[in-house]
Structures are given as C-alpha cells and as structure tokens.
Amino acid sequence: MTDKLVTLAIAEPEDLPAFKRELQDAFAAAVIEEFGPLPAGPIPSDQDLDQSMTAAGAVVLRILCDGRKVGGAVVSINDATNRNSLDFFFISVNEHGGGLGYKAWLAIEQMFPKTAIWETHTPCFEKRNIHFYVNKCGFKIVEFFNARRPDPHGPSSDDFPGVDEAFRFEKLM
Template identity: 30%
Template sequence: MKRFNELTFEILEEKDIEILTPIMKRAFDEDTKIHLNELEGGPEGYDNGELLKKFGLHKDSTAYKISLNNEVIGCIILWINNETHQNFLGNIFIDPKVQNKGIGQEIWKFVESQYPDTIIWRTETPGFSTRNHNFYVNKCGFHVVKIENPMNKYDSKYILEKEIRR
C-alpha cells in the first residue's frame, strides 16, 4: 500500500474487481451521458468486470485500486516498460461523485512520482470525450499526436503523449 496526500494506492487484486466494476460502469456511463447523450456505454467488458480482469490483472500491467478516506473511488492501469522507459496509461477512472475535485491530477502526480525514469508516457481516449482531452492536455501535460477516425463519433480516438524533460 502506498499513500500520496489523501489517496491510498493498492495493487489491484482479483477480489477488488467486484467493488471496482460498478464504479467503472458509473464513470464510463457518466462520460457517455455527457458527450453522447446516451444512458450508458463504454468499451467491451466495462460493465461486467471483464475489462478489469483482462487488463488490470494482466501479468504485464501494473494496476492500482485507489481509495480516498478509506473508500474505494477508482483504479488506474499502467503498462511499464523498464527497458525503454516508454510507458502507457491504459485506463484511469474515478467515481463520478468525486470527479472535478482535482483527484485525477493527484493520481497522475502519484504515477509520475512512482516512475521517475519514464521518458515518454502514451495514452489514448475516445474522440468524443472532450472532458478527457481537457484532463490529459491541460491538467497532465499530454499533447495530441494523432486523431484516428475523426469523423466517426463512436470510433474516433485521440492518441496522446507526454515527453518527460529532465
């Protein structure tokens, strides 16, 4: 277990999937409501634990269950390459009830503090999710390097990078 300011980070375990799945569903559904005006939606397996099992428990990923004041609020899944130091943020989500309070930025500060040898961070996010674009670009320092399928609101994707300068 690691503490960072008011947050607690624990390595994701299989037993955590049950508590995190409804949080992931709420987070993705909230984004879908805001940006697509649809009641629910997310990547395959976001609503039944399969996505978390597939990627969060993958042998090559590093995933953390995140808590605030002893309450589980979200998760982050990272792919760390200790040879190239080019790492990938696979997924981050927090419960909508604690969003827009700077917690996402604190989570990202924790990540950067844990992997100081990183040369570049990469991630991707749906094209429709302007809230995510704002978070990654304006709050975390990423920049957009490519937009895939820009004319398709369901399949467009922003590819982002953050180069770490020393």
C-alpha cells in the first residue's frame, strides 16, 4: 500500500450524509467488536456530528486514496491560538491495515502547517487508536478521564458505550 497516493479534499455539502454514515459505520465496528450490539441509534449521533461539522473553525475532510474515498476527518482550526483538534478521524473498515491512516494524518499536518498543538481523544477500549496516535503519529497522552473524573466535553456512557474511560492526547508540532 506504500505506493498509494493519499490526498485530502474538503467534503462537499452534498457528500455530508454519506460521510456521516461511513464515519458511523467505522465507529460502530469498534464498539460492536468490544461491547456487542449497538444501543439504539448511530454512534456518534447525527446531532453530535452535525454540531462538530458546523462548529466555528470546523473543516470536514475527505481522505482519498488514488482519488477514491476511503475515509474522512473533522478538524477544528483555531487561527488565533494555532491549537487545533482532530475531532473525528476514520478510515473505512475495509481499508484498515494498509497504512492509509498514517498517510492521511501526515496530509492533515501538512494542510495546517501553522498548528502549534494538535489535540484528540479516544476511549480506552480503542487500543488500535491508542497505538496509532502514540506510536505512529507522535501524540502523547496528557489526560485520563474516568467515572470519577469525566470528560467535561465528551459524550456520556449512556450515549456511547465505553467512553467513561478515555484519553486526551496532544502533539506538539
């Protein structure tokens, strides 16, 4: 897969419903693998995705491999502080394991070169994500959330199983 060209494109408004379904399918696969059948409704919810994708500074990106849609990301860019966040990031389930995620992350870093700090979150059960962010992309774990110290900005475990324990990561650029 190393010879595949990975690029980014701003998601078009007419592509957003498909983008959301693909993101939810990718997130659901990990939750189902860990916890079994999903609770009612998609994970993350349409409301959470809409809120993230329309927030101030939000940029919705399509990840392309040789021009073919293979994933996406939602980033929040703060031009005043250059402290930016990776709110959602996914590679389609049938594309996992080929190095596309790492190439996509490098492309995101190149797209926003003024970034001083990147931040992201992931639940503790997502060991593959933890490996990716820490060992591949160079993030550091800077905060741990749990039942006694919940993430003030995160979803509740009623909405998203397994998020009562989560990590916050930062990458200094």
